[in-house]
Amino acid sequence: MQKVYFQVKVHDAPAHLFDVTMNLSKVEKGQLFRLPEWIPGSYMIRDFARHIVSIQALSVDKLLNLEKIDNCTWRLNENAEHLTLNYQVYAWDLSVRSAHLDQVHAFFNGTSLFLEPVDYPVTEYHLDIPKPEQSFAKNWVLATSMSRVSGKQDFSFGKFVAKDYDDLIDHPVEMGELEIESFEVAGKKHSVAVTGDHFGDLKRLVADLKSVCDYQVRLFGELPEAVTHYVFLLHVLPNGYGGLEHRSSTALQCSENELIKLNDPINDDYLNLLTLCSHEYFHTWNVKQIKPDVFLPYDLNTETFTKQLWIFEGFTSYFEDRTLYDCGVISETHYLKLLSQVITRVYRGSGRKLQSVAESSFDAWTRFYKQGENAPNAIVSYYAKGKLIGLCLDILIRDRTNNQQSLHEVIQQMWTEYGKPQKGMREGDLEKLIEEKIGVNLIDEIRQFVYTTEELPVESLLAKSGVTLKWNNPVSLKELTTEVSADVSLGATVKSNSAGAELVVVYHNSNAHNLGLSNGDVVIAINNRQVDVGTIEKSFARFNVGDLAKVHYFRRGRLYESSSEVIRSEKSTCQLTRSEHPPKIKWLN
Secondary structure, three states: OEEEEEEEEEEEOOOOEEEEEEEEEEEOOOOEEEOOOOEOOEOOOOOHHHHEEEEEEEEOOEEEOEEEOOOOEEEEOOOEEEEEEEEEEEOEOOOOOOEEEOOOEEEEOHHHHOOEEOOOOEEEEEEEEOOOOOHHHOOOEEEOOOEEOOOOOOOOOEEEEEOOHHHHOOOOEEEEOOEEEEEEEOOEEEEEEEEOOOOOOHHHHHHHHHHHHHHHHHHHOOOOOOOOEEEEEEEEEOOOOEEEEOOOEEEEEEEOOOOOOOOOOOOHHHHHHHHHHHHHHHOOOEOOOEOEHHHOOOOOOOOOOOOOHHHHHHHHHHHHHHHHHHOOOOOHHHHHHHHHHHHHHHHHOHHHHOOOHHHHHHHHHOOOOOOOOOHHHHOOOOOHHHHHHHHHHHHHHHHHOOOOOOHHHHHHHHHHHHHOOOOOEOOOHHHHHHHHHHOOOOHHHHHHHHHOOOOOOHHHHHHHOOEEEEEEOOOOOOOOOOOOOOOOOOOEEEEEEOOEEEEEEEOOOOHHHHOOOOOOOEEEEEOOEEOOOOOHHHHHHOOOOOOEEEEEEEEOOEEEEEEEEOOOOOOOEEEEEEOOOOOOOOOOO
16 A cells, blocks of 8 residues: 655746656556546536646656556556656636646646546555745635645645545645634634735634534534534635535635625625535535445446535535524514515526426436526426525424424435435435335325426415515516516526617527517617617616517527517516514424
């Protein structure tokens, strides 16, 4: 059994190049080295190896024959008593999935930098990250959750160790002039490391995150053994959003307006950040430990299909804001608003009528992660609809156990039965667990919710829980919840264009659809009056049902005209309010 040693250095920040050195001993001819094709938690083939711009194999300064044999694999064609692989990686993907390097910061996931010696007998992986010598990095520090073996303090450069390859690639690294705040949960250190400019107070975020993390640890009963120091790596951008879970950390991106002052009231921007952090922290259990059976172990060389992502992403989405409400960080009004927005997202598009959530999970690789302009009309999100399935199951369980059990107990049992013993969940295991551990038979309901396109009983179940659901139609589809309902609307989302209003998504059976409009069309006039992104929706809302609407628009540089009779728009925007009648089911605290 051998140890493998990596070193990562900033080679050329303006050119966005990392220099990676890999050392190992007693390597036989034919040894393969491979970079993953995808990263856990993001279900799309990424071809990370395309960013390796140069690579060479050396043994005591002798250049060896290293041959690339497919998109992501190299083969050594000689024996080597001691082998050094040196390669450079281009890092200019400003996302949470890959690697990014410039004079301001450096970030990477191991799946982008660390070649795996295939079937090589490894006992440990060692990683050395020396502080960059360039002047721009004078005040840089380093944040990661990987186990440290050297360095003066938690956020210094130094040496790290991983027990296996899965461990090595599951601790992203952020370097830069980081703003850091720490807190403790269940006796374990938690830190927030922020890079980028913002206008808020990190202490406010830390205070709320502590409440969130405390609650979720109590929900599951413990932190996983893998967590010794949990790190939120937060990159603030002018307009950013994204998160990716890891075993004891998460990589996050947010917009500069999402961090607020210590005593500011909660707003929509801050809610966006809180729910993202809550979601990714919940993944510490649900998907990083509780997994589909096909993920044990991960095969990072090809797509791994499962119909269960609605459990692992959907349930996590349900608890992302339920946690905020249950632990008192947000009010009932905030919670119902967040939930109403998700209901709107699911019901506004017709994709829910064409694709089941099981199919959505299975097709994540080819449809959900490769969405085009027609996605709302063709697919349903296993995140959003999975969240509503979680809502329905939660209320049903409360109803059938006289408010003694809920989805919270189901999650606890999933951790006990599958997460802690590292036993993969198969299709049908959830239904079996609910029946055996909770005492409720929901086989027929889950089959209907998950494997068909029938509508979920959201409205009736919420009504039993003391919540009224009202459907409205907003003038602008930017609105995901509204108290005002219009008779007609354009039925498309729009963005600015120098010539007029450019259409982004055209919803089926809408006025825009009937007018023959499509994604990319630039509408310049309605009934001979000029419109732009700021006026097009209000202009259209002035029509009455039955009026004749005429539009002029550019498509691929050519001017067109079309007209159609205005139809009444479907009410697909949700508004949730507390009912005046006492609830039959105790769903809200």
